[in-house]
Amino acid sequence: MAVFTEVSNKEARELLRRLQLGTLKELRGIEGGIENTNYFLTSDQGEFVLTLFERLTAEQLPFYLHLMKHLAHGGIPVPDPAANKSGDILHSVAGKPAAVVNKLRGKSQLAPEAVHCAAVGATLARMHLAGRDYDRVQPNLRSLPWWNETVPVVLPHIGEEQKQLLQSELAYQNHIAESSEYTALPRGPVHADLFRDNVMFDGEELTGFFDFYFAGVDTWLFDLSVCLNDWCIDLPTGVHDAARAKAMLDAYQSVRPLTAAERTLLPAMLRAGALRFWISRLWDFYLPREASMLTPHDPTHFERVLRERIAHPIVP
Secondary structure (H helix, E strand, O other): OOEOOOOOHHHHHHHHHHHOOOOEEEEEEOOOOOOOEEEEEEEOOEEEEEEEOOOOOOOOHHHHHHHHHHHHHOOOOOOOEOOOOOOOOOEEEOOEEEEEEEOOOOEOOOOOOHHHHHHHHHHHHHHHHHOOOOOOOOEOOOOHHHHHHHHHHHHHHOOHHHHHHHHHHHHHHHHHHOOHHHHOOOEEEEOOOOOHHHEEEEOOEEEEEOOOOOOEEEEHHHHHHHHHHHHOEEOOOOEEOHHHHHHHHHHHHHHOOOOHHHHHHHHHHHHHHHHHHHHHHHHHHHOOOOOEOOOOOOOHHHHHHHHHHHHOOOOO
């Protein structure tokens, strides 16, 4: 959510006019994130989030935007993209593809307890089931093929011990992906980036999932593993928090019980989730793009998480 592209008040006013969302009161850039340009857009009709897409193309974006609308209409608490008079939800601002969504109520819970993890688990399972009849298909663009392409790019920037871990884990994940158990995993649209700062709470009430721009069709278990790797660990050390993990898994399974293949491969998918974000953070850290307010995340965090997942596999 860094600011790569500057948006003027005039451009924001014109966008609000096209979307019939009132008169501009405030336009404010959002700090954090590394992929897109984001602004809080406040009008006399409410609060919205304006996103300008810096990497995703106009051909790729309908999958994400229509997925959000599909889930919102299916009762899942997610932002609902605003349409113009013609019904279009993909717009253009400052020469970039753009979208406007309603701002969710509440704030991110950055120090979650078991009750918050349970709410995430249950809502994630509901989201997976609600996406089963979504009729657009697009792969998770940051899945195994991207890992295989990106690891050689980041290897020159890291130490020998890190290289060995990165290469051995990538080989392991390629092996897992060829297994019959992996082929049997249930699949569908996934969020794939459901970290603490991509969920809103009002007290203990979960008010929404947002930032769906890493979504794609992948295994539901991978999506759940990404959540477990962020919500259910001690952040400084990467150590597993059993109580929070149990709360999330129990709540998820109260809506959609895990299959036998999912239970078998949970330890491997927890490692896959850690590997995915270690690779992307290495890439963002050593090969950054210039942007206002851009602060790359520390890549060593997910190295620690991966080492923990290898040393202490979690068996459901």
